[in-house]
Amino acid sequence: MTAHQLILKQRAELLAVLCGGGSAEPLDCVLDLLLACEVLVWEDYLSIRVLPEEQKAGLCFGKECAVLGKNRPDTATLTLLADRPVLVRKLRDNIDGALNALLTTGCFTIKDCDAVQLPVYTPSQQVRRLLDQVRFKGETAAKTLLQYLEQTETTRPNPEDKENHLSANCLLYQKKLRSSVAAQSHSLSTYGGTGRFSLDDIYTDGLLEVMDGSGETLTLGLEDVVGPLGTLNEDADTVLVSGEAGSGKSTLLQRLHLLWAREALLTNTFLLFPFSCRKLNSEHRELSLKELLFLHCCWPDRGQDEVFQFILDHPNLALFTFDGLDEFKQGFTDEERHCCPTKQVPIPILLFNLLQGTLMKGVMKVATSRPQAVGSSLKHYLRKEVLLKGFSPGGIDCYVKKHHSDPAMARRVIESLQANTVLLSLCHIPVFCWIVTKCHQELLGGQDVIPQTITDVYLLVLQHFFQRKSPQPQGVLGKAWLEEHLDTVLKLGQLALEGLEASCYVFSGYELQRNGLTEQDVSLGFLIYCNDLSVTDCKRYEFLHITLQCFFAALYVVLNRNSDRSAVSRLFQAQYRQLSGLSQRCLGHCIDSSVEEVESHVTETPNLQITAQFVSGLLSQRHHNLLLECCPIAVRERKVKQVVKSLSKGMQRHFKSIPRPVEGEKKSMHAMPSFVWLIKCIYEMQDNSIARDTMAKLDVEHLKLTYCNIGPVECTALAYVLKYLRNPVGLQLDNNSVGDVGAEQLLPCLHICHSLYLRNNNISDEGIRKLLENGMKCESFQKIALFNNNLTDACTQHFALLLKSKQNFLSLRLGNNNITSQGAEQLAEGLSYNQSLQFLGLWGNKIGDRGAEALAAALKNSTTLIWLSLVDNGVGSAGACALAKLISQSKTLEQLWLNKNCISREGVECLIEALKINSSVKEVWLRGNNLSPEEEEELSKQESRLTF
Ligand code: ADP
Numbered sequence: 001m002t003a004h005q006l007i008l009k010q011r012a013e014l015l016a017v018l019c020g021g022g023s024a025e026p027l028d029c030v031l032d033l034l035l036a037c038e039v040l041v042w043e044d045y046l047s048i049r050v051l052p053e054e055q056k057a058g059l060c061f062g063k064e065c066a067v068l069g070k071n072r073p074d075t076a077t078l079t080l081l082a083d084r085p086v087l088v089r090k091l092r093d094n095i096d097g098a099l100n101a102l103l104t105t106g107c108f109t110i111k112d113c114d115a116v117q118l119p120v121y122t123p124s125q126q127v128r129r130l131l132d133q134v135r136f137k138g139e140t141a142a143k144t145l146l147q148y149l150e151q152t153e154t155t156r157p158n159p160e161d162k163e164n165h166l167s168a169n170c171l172l173y174q175k176k177l178r179s180s181v182a183a184q185s186h187s188l189s190t191y192g193g194t195g196r197f198s199l200d201d202i203y204t205d206g207l208l209e210v211m212d213g214s215g216e217t218l219t220l221g222l223e224d225v226v227g228p229l230g231t232l233n234e235d236a237d238t239v240l241v242s243g244e245a246g247s248g249k250s251t252l253l254q255r256l257h258l259l260w261a262r263e264a265l266l267t268n269t270f271l272l273f274p275f276s277c278r279k280l281n282s283e284h285r286e287l288s289l290k291e292l293l294f295l296h297c298c299w300p301d302r303g304q305d306e307v308f309q310f311i312l313d314h315p316n317l318a319l320f321t322f323d324g325l326d327e328f329k330q331g332f333t334d335e336e337r338h339c340c341p342t343k344q345v346p347i348p349i350l351l352f353n354l355l356q357g358t359l360m361k362g363v364m365k366v367a368t369s370r371p372q373a374v375g376s377s378l379k380h381y382l383r384k385e386v387l388l389k390g391f392s393p394g395g396i397d398c399y400v401k402k403h404h405s406d407p408a409m410a411r412r413v414i415e416s417l418q419a420n421t422v423l424l425s426l427c428h429i430p431v432f433c434w435i436v437t438k439c440h441q442e443l444l445g446g447q448d449v450i451p452q453t454i455t456d457v458y459l460l461v462l463q464h465f466f467q468r469k470s471p472q473p474q475g476v477l478g479k480a481w482l483e484e485h486l487d488t489v490l491k492l493g494q495l496a497l498e499g500l501e502a503s504c505y506v507f508s509g510y511e512l513q514r515n516g517l518t519e520q521d522v523s524l525g526f527l528i529y530c531n532d533l534s535v536t537d538c539k540r541y542e543f544l545h546i547t548l549q550c551f552f553a554a555l556y557v558v559l560n561r562n563s564d565r566s567a568v569s570r571l572f573q574a575q576y577r578q579l580s581g582l583s584q585r586c587l588g589h590c591i592d593s594s595v596e597e598v599e600s601h602v603t604e605t606p607n608l609q610i611t612a613q614f615v616s617g618l619l620s621q622r623h624h625n626l627l628l629e630c631c632p633i634a635v636r637e638r639k640v641k642q643v644v645k646s647l648s649k650g651m652q653r654h655f656k657s658i659p660r661p662v663e664g665e666k667k668s669m670h671a672m673p674s675f676v677w678l679i680k681c682i683y684e685m686q687d688n689s690i691a692r693d694t695m696a697k698l699d700v701e702h703l704k705l706t707y708c709n710i711g712p713v714e715c716t717a718l719a720y721v722l723k724y725l726r727n728p729v730g731l732q733l734d735n736n737s738v739g740d741v742g743a744e745q746l747l748p749c750l751h752i753c754h755s756l757y758l759r760n761n762n763i764s765d766e767g768i769r770k771l772l773e774n775g776m777k778c779e780s781f782q783k784i785a786l787f788n789n790n791l792t793d794a795c796t797q798h799f800a801l802l803l804k805s806k807q808n809f810l811s812l813r814l815g816n817n818n819i820t821s822q823g824a825e826q827l828a829e830g831l832s833y834n835q836s837l838q839f840l841g842l843w844g845n846k847i848g849d850r851g852a853e854a855l856a857a858a859l860k861n862s863t864t865l866i867w868l869s870l871v872d873n874g875v876g877s878a879g880a881c882a883l884a885k886l887i888s889q890s891k892t893l894e895q896l897w898l899n900k901n902c903i904s905r906e907g908v909e910c911l912i913e914a915l916k917i918n919s920s921v922k923e924v925w926l927r928g929n930n931l932s933p934e935e936e937e938e939l940s941k942q943e944s945r946l947t948f
Contacts, residue, residue, distance in 0.1 A: 028128060032085045042081075042135070076142035077135055084131060087149075091127045094152065097264030098130060101148035103200070107141035108133070110201055110402075152267060169303030170270075170310045177271055180298045182261035184274070185254045189528055190434055190544055197403075203255050204399040206248045206430065207389040207737070208241075217760060217788075222255060223265055225386055226319070226364055236383040238355050238365040240325075242374060243388030244709060245547050245610060246431025249368035252388060253323050256366070260319075269364075270317035273297045277328035278505040278542070279530065280347050289341040289359060292350055312341060315362030320354060322365065326373030326606065327546070329503045334377055356381045370606050371709060372673070389711065389737045390428045399430070403437045413440045422452050425712030425741045431545055435461045442467075453684045454713075455617020458551040459626070462489075465525050483629040486559065488521050493556025496549045500607050505549065506530055507541045526552070550607050554614030558639060559630050568639050571612050572646035609677045616643050617684035643681075644690055650678045651694050658700060666730070668702035676708055676718075683717035688724075695724040702730040702755075710736035715745035722749040728780040730755035740767030747774045755783035755811070765795040772798040776805050783811035787843075793823035800830025807836050815843035815869070824851025828858035838864050843871040843897070852879030856886040865890065869897035871925075880907030884914035893921055900928040905935055912943045923947060 007014065034040035073079050080087065091098055099116060102108035116129045134141045191197040208220040210230030218230055225239060243249050253274070259265035260272045273293055280296070287295065290308045294300065300307040311318050325332070330348045338345050338353045341360065353359040355367065355378065371387075379385070391399060397414055404410040417424040417436070423443075427433040432454065436443065439460045443451070451457050466485050482489065495515045499505060512522065521527075522541070526548060530540040543549035557567050618627065619640045627636060658669045682691050703722075710718070710733055722731070731746075731753045738746070738761040747770065750756070756771075768791060775781045796819060803809060819827075824847035831837065840859075847855070852875045859865055870879075880903045887893065903926065911924060925947050931939070936948035 028125065029085065029088075032088055032128070036082050036084045038081075075139060076146050077139055079146060080131055080134060080142050087131065088124050088127045090149065091130065092123045094263060095123065095126050095130065096262040097152065097259075098145060098148055100200075100259065100262070100264045102134070102141060102144055104205070105140075105144045107137055107144050112137075113200075166270075167303065167306060167310075169300065169306050172302060173300040173307045174271060176298055176301065177273075178261045178263075181257050181272060181274060185258040185261065188251065188254070190431075199251075199254060199258055202399070202402050203251070204391060204395050204402060204430075206243075206252065206395065207392050208252075209387045209389060210384055220386060222252070222259075225252075225256065225366060226266060230384045230386070232384050233382060235357075236381050237357050237361065237363060238367060238382055240374060240378075240382050240385045241366065241368045241388055242371045242385060243368075243390070244370060244429065245550075245606065246429045246545060247388045247390045248430040249388055250323050251430065253321050253366065253368060257321070266319065268317070269319045270314070271311060272319045272321070274321045275323070277322055277324045277326075277351075280351065281327070281329050281503065282506055282540075283347050286344040286346050287350060288344045289350065289354075291344070292347075308341075311363075312360075315360055316364075318360075318363045320360075320363055320365045322351065322355070322367040325367045325369035325378075327503065327505055331373075332375060332378040334381070372606050390430055391433060392428075393424075393739070393741060396424070396427045396433055399433055400437055404440075409440070412444060413437060416440075416444055420450065421741065421744055422716050423457075425716050425745050426451075426454065426457060428712050428739075428741065431547055432457055439464045453617050453620070453686060455551075455614050455620065455623070455684050458548070458614065459623070461548075462551075469524055479625075480629055482626050486630050488517075488524065489552070489555050490560060491516050491521060492526060493552045493554075493560070496543065496552035497556045497611075499549060500553050500611065505542055505546065509539055509541070512541060546607065547610060550610040551614050553611045554618055557611070557615050558618045558627070558636075561631070561635065565638070566642075568615060568642040569646055571608060571615060572643070572650065609674070613677070613681050613684050615639075616647070616681040619643055620685045620687065622686055643685070647678055647681055647685075647690070648694055650674065651697070654678075655698055666701040667699070668704060668730075669698075669700045670704045671708060676705070676710065676714055679721050680714065680717045683720045691721045692724040695721060696726060698725060699727070700729060701727070702732065704732045705736070706732055706734045708733075708736060710738060710742070712739060712742035712745055715742035719746050719749040723752060725749075725752045728752050728754040730757065730783070732757040733761065734759040734785075736761055738763060738767075740764055740770075743767035743771050747771070750774050750781060751778040752780065753778075754780045755785075756781070757785045758789070759785055759787040761789060764790040765792055765798075768795040769798050772802050776802050779808075781806075782809055783839075785811070785813040785841075786817065787813055787841075788816040791817035791819065793818075793820055793826065796823035796826035800826050803827075803830035803834040803837060807834065809834070809836050811839035812837060813839065813841035814845065815841050817845055819845040819847060819851075821846075821848045821850035821854070823847070825854040828854035831855065831862070832858040835862065836864055837862065838892075839867045840865065841867075841869040842873060843869045845873055848874045849876050849879040849882075851875075853882040856882040860886050860889045862890065863892060865893050867895045867897075868893065870901070871897045872900035875901040875903060876930075877904050877907030877910070879903070881910040884910035887911065887914035887918050887921055887924075890918065891920055893918075895922060896924045898929070899925050903929040903931075905931060905939070908935075908939050908946070911946070912939065915943050915945060921945060 031040065031045060035042070035045055073082050095117065099108065099113045103110070103113060112133055116126055116133060118126075118129075121129060134145050185199065187198050188202060191202065205222065208222070208225070209217050210220055210224075212218055212230050213232060220229060224230075225241065241249055241252060256265065257272065257274050260269055266272065273296075275296055283296070290304075293308070293311070294304065328348070328351065332352055332355070334352060334356055336349050336352075337358050338349050339358050350359070354363070355365060374385075396417070400413050400417075401407070401410045404413060413436075417427060423436060427436055435457050436451075439457075442460055442464055451460060463481060466481060492515075495507060495511065495517065499507065507527075512527075517527075526544060527541045528544055530542055543552070557563065557571060560567075617623075619636065624636075654669070654672055654675050657672060658667065660667075682694060705718075708714075714736075715738055722729070729752065731749070732755075734757050736742075738758055740763060742761070743758070743763050744767065746756075750771070756775075763786065768786070771784075775784070791814060799812065799814075803812075819842065823845075824842070831840075840855075842855075845851075847870065851873070852870055855868075855870075856879075859868070870883075875883075875898065879901070880898065883896065883898070884907075887896070908926060908929075908931065911926075915921060915924070922945060924943075924945055927948055929948075931948065940946050940948055
């Protein structure tokens, strides 16, 4: 009997099996198989899917399936089809992870995920919807899914191995921990009240970087935070994620937690224990490690000792996270060693020993902190330091689109940001991006003051929250809105300031009451309930974000009529007390009475700096009208004077630190840590005369601000202040995160820069275009260094134009970018018209022979070129021969760098011939080319100026 006949014969029974029991599952399984064997074509399958259930029974199946032995399909889409029956089983328990992978790569939208996860579907049906949707999205989505499957397969520890020694109690505890971590990390606190967004809906990847051993910057994905990439110290188990306030550190940890809870990431981690340092501050008991884990995360319902023993025995299966190390009251020290997991000790000892690895060696730890708060003693124990640099320009767009489900609204917000690049640069910091997006109505509705400073942005959010609760029709606030809410603002301000001074960021109901805060005040939304895993009886509150606490503290300093007269000066001076304290500590001096004072300042300083920045902003003339009725004019003016004096004094300290120039060298200033902060305070004041007066006293030729965490926001402030320098400077901003937006922010001070050093700053062609368009018009602008950015051939036409039009331009360094022969040809076009360039560096590009030939031809007639580097550019003998012609004609060239190319004997011989008739060239570097040691020896004998 043929298969066909067999089916016909058993039709009734088959129908009963396939459609009986009210479940579509048996039929769906058969459909999976038929699809996999190509018996059923996709169109048929789709038409079956829309059939009413009972009609599906009328199907007739073709040939027998033969999945085995078939050739592997050659596209990802077909692979998914061929493996469909297996995949349905595999993905059933892992749908969240798969969806997340598709979501984060942009293959799926939130809507797609929701459609897959409709609660009416069983898990298997959800997988089938997922597979259908992936097929519909195309090959990239299919590849992403396959990659995800491969990853989970390789990273997932063999369950049999692990489960061999996993007792039921451990598994039960893992389940409990997973579900409490999931519940805790499911939504963002800043969206807490609205209930509109889950973390999935709004999470946008930030820029993560790590410096490897050779000083190269690597970009990381979320999964790499705990991974091996960028590891500097194999013996250490603590990864530090550092970033400025609001750069998204807590959110990043939260995302890690959520993905772990769903088994979508960190699949090798069996137990994850999340801690918040601000909450640990209020733990005054002495605790053992066991108590810390179980009290602050969750208790095992059964077998506590067994679960704890499991953790001790398998440290490699546990991960501890500590959010906000900078908010921990006590600065890190490694003075007291403790390694006993059952002994009770004060929390700081427990925490510091965990971070060092003295206690629970082998448990991976991830801690977050602001960069200023990490001292050298902690750095010693770090496996690696990952820098979180906020959103990229693309990230900002992506975030706005996620926030506004209405695409037209998202577009309007993005357009308004692009029209106000200062605001756009602020949006690189996620917390500002959140405010700007949240307050879009106020922004788009046209404000009296177009937001330019972070104070403007925080006033916007203040207004927004009051408006939300306003009893007025449509929530319109009057001009005197701040005065109307002054009482609440002052109460919140006092709580905030006292908190900051005591490194306290979590408040009890009692503390709120003591400050006179009512339920109504709390309901405004500036304070939120603490999201806490540990079980406590009383409610605790915190400000929506630490920067908001600083803002309220600043409002209090400015608006409180009863504050003592020196409150403002004290706030500014606190920075110096701390700095001098720190430097003394770094020098190893012991200052007995003040040790504790110094330690606690470490946590306060960044917050007090932000507060001082807000105080400067609030006292700006721009907000004069808003503050008019809240604060007597005389008091306000006194405070303004105090701020101006403090800023001026602060700058003086820096200027005094400038060493006398060594003879023959430029007078240069290396910025000290608070220089950028002072500049930001001056910017907040938005008063040209203050900026001018401060800068008038700065007399340097070179200003060095390398590794200073300078992003677009800092560039705005720098340009605002530096534009008033009396004489041109070299501005060295190497190794920061200027980016294209930051480069654009620098334009106002370009006329005062004779040199601009922007090595390693994530700048691309677009940023360069804007920079050069302006640079061309600046008489003083003569040098630019752009080593290690994202430049391609698309930017070389702008350099060509600059070289043509600026006959006093001296130095162009474009090393380690992506310039090919085409780009070199464009550059050559500009060079052939230039008679000023002395230094040209193209190290580490890909210009090849063609590029070298073009450059050599263009530079032949140069009467100024002194130094040329084409190291590591794929230049062969043809290129070298072309360069030989340049040598034979040049009267100025002194150094030619050709290391790491593929020049052979023939090319070197050309160079030697040319050198015979050239007396200006002093050195030609040829290390790492296609020559044997014997050839090198022989050729160097022929010409001593060659270096192999
Ligand atoms: P930090 O811990 O560095 O101070 P947070 O993680 O608290 O910063 O971020 C502040 C706010 O910025 C968050 O509450 C959220 O609204 C927004 N935010 C930060 N990072 C992200 C992100 N990756 N995706 C979406 N929103 C973010």
